[in-house]
Amino acid sequence: MTHAATSGGPDLPQERRLVTEIPGPQSQAKFARRGMHVAKGVGTTLPLFIAAAGGGVLVDVDGNSLIDLASGIAVTGVGNSAPEVTSRVIEQVQAFTHTCFMITPYDGYVDVCEQLAELTPGDFPKKSALFNSGAEAVENAVKIARTFTGRAAVAVFDHAYHGRTNLTMAMTSKNMPYKHGFGPFAGEVYRAPMSYPFREPTNVTGEQAADRAIDVLDKQVGAANLSCVVIEPILGEGGFVVPAEGFLPRLREWTAEHGIVFVADEIQTGFCRTGDWFACDHEGVVPDLVTTAKGIAGGFPLAAVTGRTDIMDSVHAGGLGGTYGGNPVACAAALGAIEAMKKHDLVTRARAIGEVMGARLAAISQSHPSVGDIRGRGAMMAVEIVSADGHTPDAARASAISAFCHAHGVLTLTCGTFGNVLRFLPPLVMPEHLLIEAFDVVAEAFDAAG
Numbered sequence: 001m002t003h004a005a006t007s008g009g010p011d012l013p014q015e016r017r018l019v020t021e022i023p024g025p026q027s028q029a030k031f032a033r034r035g036m037h038v039a040k041g042v043g044t045t046l047p048l049f050i051a052a053a054g055g056g057v058l059v060d061v062d063g064n065s066l067i068d069l070a071s072g073i074a075v076t077g078v079g080n081s082a083p084e085v086t087s088r089v090i091e092q093v094q095a096f097t098h099t100c101f102m103i104t105p106y107d108g109y110v111d112v113c114e115q116l117a118e119l120t121p122g123d124f125p126k127k128s129a130l131f132n133s134g135a136e137a138v139e140n141a142v143k144i145a146r147t148f149t150g151r152a153a154v155a156v157f158d159h160a161y162h163g164r165t166n167l168t169m170a171m172t173s174k175n176m177p178y179k180h181g182f183g184p185f186a187g188e189v190y191r192a193p194m195s196y197p198f199r200e201p202t203n204v205t206g207e208q209a210a211d212r213a214i215d216v217l218d219k220q221v222g223a224a225n226l227s228c229v230v231i232e233p234i235l236g237e238g239g240f241v242v243p244a245e246g247f248l249p250r251l252r253e254w255t256a257e258h259g260i261v262f263v264a265d266e267i268q269t270g271f272c273r274t275g276d277w278f279a280c281d282h283e284g285v286v287p288d289l290v291t292t293a294k295g296i297a298g299g300f301p302l303a304a305v306t307g308r309t310d311i312m313d314s315v316h317a318g319g320l321g322g323t324y325g326g327n328p329v330a331c332a333a334a335l336g337a338i339e340a341m342k343k344h345d346l347v348t349r350a351r352a353i354g355e356v357m358g359a360r361l362a363a364i365s366q367s368h369p370s371v372g373d374i375r376g377r378g379a380m381m382a383v384e385i386v387s388a389d390g391h392t393p394d395a396a397r398a399s400a401i402s403a404f405c406h407a408h409g410v411l412t413l414t415c416g417t418f419g420n421v422l423r424f425l426p427p428l429v430m431p432e433h434l435l436i437e438a439f440d441v442v443a444e445a446f447d448a449a450g
Ligand SMILES: Cc1ncc(COP(=O)(O)O)c(C=O)c1O
Pocket: 073, 132, 133, 134, 135, 136, 138, 161, 162, 163, 164, 232, 236, 237, 265, 266, 267, 268, 293, 294
């Protein structure tokens, strides 16, 4: 008999509840079946099969209810099956499911583009094009920047993650597991040093770190050859690194001086996650183009490139698109998700969540020298785990802490070039009592790891 809940959303009991070991017998059986049918290359963080989710919990097929500190990798900021999303999706599914926007248009696509123009940084005329995934949005941002500038080179940064397609693999920094054996990669991609305050050799300011990157690009590529600089304003998969203050504004200034398109990849940081609509907003940085996905549509596949009308309109008619890009159901979901973000003021909520997480992590660090660095913004926080010298990455300890959390009903994720960063991405609708309970478990996990 299964204890699994059948419908999710915020009405699910907001509790941590363990009724079996993790994973339970039903999840284990299903995972064995997965092994028979699903390609090995598709990874699994925690082999639990989910039956329902909502608010701050995931309920598995054995009836366990876990506290969600992952949000499906920063996707379900508004919560799983948020009412504002499901009601619009149901209405849209009953009306029509697909026409292909390039064949015959519909309002939802245009409405999403209008919202993106309003919400993204910059008070100037903007347009958008919609796609299915973050990687696809990044690829298209590069296509647009190349057309606009007539230049080929693309600048990216150390520790960057931009996706798994051929061009975005080239733009991504980390070999394993994202690139290993998958080359040859797209050309004309050049990597510059990132501002990584915890791992700077000396106390480098943001402006100095930017000048260091600019120097590399100037010498090795030449500003006149660069179509775009693509940067995550806070590194996502690379370890939630917040660049030193002044780094992004200085880079932005340099790109403007040289007619290089500044592309902010806000796929992980966007839509209230960092305690602002977009991470660039914290330092008042206004990109030429912004790529978005993940949190945009409450769990539906949707992505966008949004930016200056003159840049967006430089591409010939028919040059951008795809069969499913801006699918009407995904657009309905996005409009519902944006409605929920505004209605529940999730910008303010993300800041409050960040304060709770930051305070709890600071308390943990008092008795755990393995906490090398605590960083992030809003509801996007992380700790970098190091060995006794205070510096050497300790991926094994980060994995052990994460595994303890999983076994005790809290879903956590790791990340970082060195695999030693524990990251916390709760849904922005997580009730306070669950967040506190989750961090009680995180604290126990640090104690258990010694
Ligand atoms: C900053 C950033 N860019 C691009 C991507 C790729 O997005 P997708 O997985 O939707 O292709 C991700 C995904 O994690 C990301 O975090």
